[in-house]
Amino acid sequence: MAEMRAAVAHHSALSSASASRLSLCRSSFVLAGRVFSPPSSSHLLRFWKSCFSSASMAAQAARSPHAVSPPPPPLNKFKVALCQLAVTADKAQNIVHARETIESAADKGAKLIVLPEVWNSPYSNDSFPVYAEDLSAGADGSPSTQMLSEVAKRRSVTIVGGSIPERSMGCLYNTCCIYGSDGELKAKHRKLHLFDIDIPGKMTFKESKTLTAGESLTVVDTDVGRIGIGICYDIRFQELAMLYAAQGAHLICYPGAFNLTTGPLHWELLTRARAADNQLFVLTCSPARDMNSSYKAWGHSTVADPFGEILATTGHEEAVVYADIDYSVIAEKRSFIPLEKQRRGDLYCLVDVSRKD
Numbered sequence: 001m002a003e004m005r006a007a008v009a010h011h012s013a014l015s016s017a018s019a020s021r022l023s024l025c026r027s028s029f030v031l032a033g034r035v036f037s038p039p040s041s042s043h044l045l046r047f048w049k050s051c052f053s054s055a056s057m058a059a060q061a062a063r064s065p066h067a068v069s070p071p072p073p074p075l076n077k078f079k080v081a082l083c084q085l086a087v088t089a090d091k092a093q094n095i096v097h098a099r100e101t102i103e104s105a106a107d108k109g110a111k112l113i114v115l116p117e118v119w120n121s122p123y124s125n126d127s128f129p130v131y132a133e134d135l136s137a138g139a140d141g142s143p144s145t146q147m148l149s150e151v152a153k154r155r156s157v158t159i160v161g162g163s164i165p166e167r168s169m170g171c172l173y174n175t176c177c178i179y180g181s182d183g184e185l186k187a188k189h190r191k192l193h194l195f196d197i198d199i200p201g202k203m204t205f206k207e208s209k210t211l212t213a214g215e216s217l218t219v220v221d222t223d224v225g226r227i228g229i230g231i232c233y234d235i236r237f238q239e240l241a242m243l244y245a246a247q248g249a250h251l252i253c254y255p256g257a258f259n260l261t262t263g264p265l266h267w268e269l270l271t272r273a274r275a276a277d278n279q280l281f282v283l284t285c286s287p288a289r290d291m292n293s294s295y296k297a298w299g300h301s302t303v304a305d306p307f308g309e310i311l312a313t314t315g316h317e318e319a320v321v322y323a324d325i326d327y328s329v330i331a332e333k334r335s336f337i338p339l340e341k342q343r344r345g346d347l348y349c350l351v352d353v354s355r356k357d
Contacts, residue, residue, distance in 0.1 A: 061345025065355050067246040070280075073225035073327050080224075081110035082285040082301040082321040083162075084314060085119050087293075091131055094120045095147050102148075105320055106155035112224045112325075115162030116287040116301070117232050117255040118174065120144045123287070123295040125210045132165035132172055135188070145177050145185075153183025158222045162255040162285065163191065163231050171212040176231055176255055181223050189229040190214025193237055203261040205295075207233075217243060217354050225250035225327060232256035235284070236266075241274045243352050250327055251281035258286065263298025268310070276308030279334050281325055289316035306333040 060066050083101045087094055098119055105113050117123070121131030133142035148161045159179045166175035174191035192214045194207040217240070218229040228244030228251070235241075235254045244252055252274060258267045267284065275282040282304045287297045299316030303323040312323035334340065 056341070058345040059341050059343045062343035062349055063246045063345075064349050064351045067340060068248040070226060070248040070250050070327075070330065071221070073250055074223050075111065075225070076327045078111040078224055078325055079109045080112045080114065080283060080303065080323050080325055081105035081108070082114045082283060082303065082312075082323075083116070084286055084288050084299060084301045084317075084319045084321065085116055086288040086290065086318040087116075087119055087122065089122055091120050091144075095144055098144075099147050099151055101320060102151050102157070102159065103155060105322075106151075106157050108322065110157065110322065112158050112160070112222075114160040114253055114283055114285045115255060116285045116297075117163045117257040118165065119162045119255075119287060120164045122293060123257055123297070125207070128165040128172055128174075128210045129167075132167040134167050135175070135177065136168070148177060148179050149183045149185065152179040152181060156181040158186075158224050160227065160229065160253045160255065160283075160285075165211075166190070172210055173214060174207070174211055174231055175214075176218075176229055178218075178220050178222065178227070178229065186222060187218050187220035187229065189218035189231065190216070191231040191234060192217075192240065193233045195233040197262075199261055203259055205259075217247075219244055219247045219249055224325075228252040230254045232258070235270045235274060238274065238277060239350065241278050241282075242350055243354075245278035245280055246350065246352060247355070249280060250330065251283060251325070252278075254282065254284045256284055256286055257295070258298040260296050260298060263300065267298055267300055268302060268313075271302050271304050272308040272310070275304035275306060279306040279337070279339060280330055281305060285321075288318040306330050 083105060085098060085101060098115060102113050121127050133144055135142045135145055139146040144164050148159050152159045158181055161177040163174050163176045166173040176189040177185055178187045180186045194211055194213050196206045196208050198204045220227055226249050228249040230240055230252060235256060241252055271282050271284045285301045286299050289297050289299045300313055301321045302313040303311040305311050306329055312321050314321050
């Protein structure tokens with residue numbers, strides 16, 4: 001029904017904008033001795049209906065398969081908490097500290113709690129193999145995810161568990177686990193784009209020295225809506241966010257650990273861009289900065305709304321960022337700037353390989 005109303009509004013706008021041109025067609029004119037009569041009203045109506053129909057079809061064709069609308073969420077309004085944790089070399093202490101922070105956020109009313117990238121381990125290629133956990137081995141093999149499952153169920157909250165180093169089938173991954181309010185694992189996202197950069201004299205890092213890239217997109221339905229997941233460097237690839245939007249995500253969570261070179265340049269820019277481009281909420285959660293660490297995180301965990309406006313953020317120190325999410329804002333902002341109805345499928349197309357197959 002909403003699409004029909006938008007279509008009518010769009011058709012009315014076309015008709016209004018073209019009124020002056022149509023009025024010229026209502027008078028007969030003579031050319032080369034012949035009298036030409038104007039087209040009838042019914043002919044004009046059919047012409048403009050044809051133009052509108054073509055535009056609608058082109059917009060749909062810009063997504064293959066077609067985009068789906070976000071499903072009605074279980075909650076339209078809720079509080080989110082981004083836990084910008086200080087990470088140490090003591091895994092057991094990191095787990096205890098993360099649990100305490102999650103419980104405190106739940107006590108303050110947060111229904112969705114997000115942890116940062118690699119929160120149970122120092123961020124380094126040397127540390128990843130040492131701190132890696134086997135997620136299939138239960139509590140003994142993965143104390144970090146066991147804690148997330150327990151506290152999610154105990155406090156009835158949805159947890160996007162940042163990321164931890166994962167060991168599986170002889171490979172290491174940078175992996176985010178999402179737990180529902182029942183404590184069950186709802187999805188697992190392995191970082192798709194590995195952080196391999198070289199900015200001479202400023203920042204060089206090669207995750208691919210130790211880590212393996214994931215193979216799957218991650219969109220998960222939870223008690224707080226449909227969530228797309230990316231990890232840190234994944235945010236730079238706008239196609240991923242576009243696919244999540246086309247799959248009906250209400251928000252995208254990016255646990256990340258930008259550094260002191262790329263952070264000031266791109267952290268907020270990319271957070272706002274992914275939100276504004278796709279007209280949904282974007283949450284980015286970083287570890288706190290440790291100037292004694294070999295890798296110094298930028299911090300500045302941030303929540304952006306579907307217009308790309310910052311709802312909440314913080315500095316580089318340890319903190320919990322709270323924000324109120326209202327999903328009705330998605331439809332409102334999309335009605336203001338109807339990008340999804342204006343795409344040029346006659347010129348370009350985004351193909352969702354995961355759905356097309």
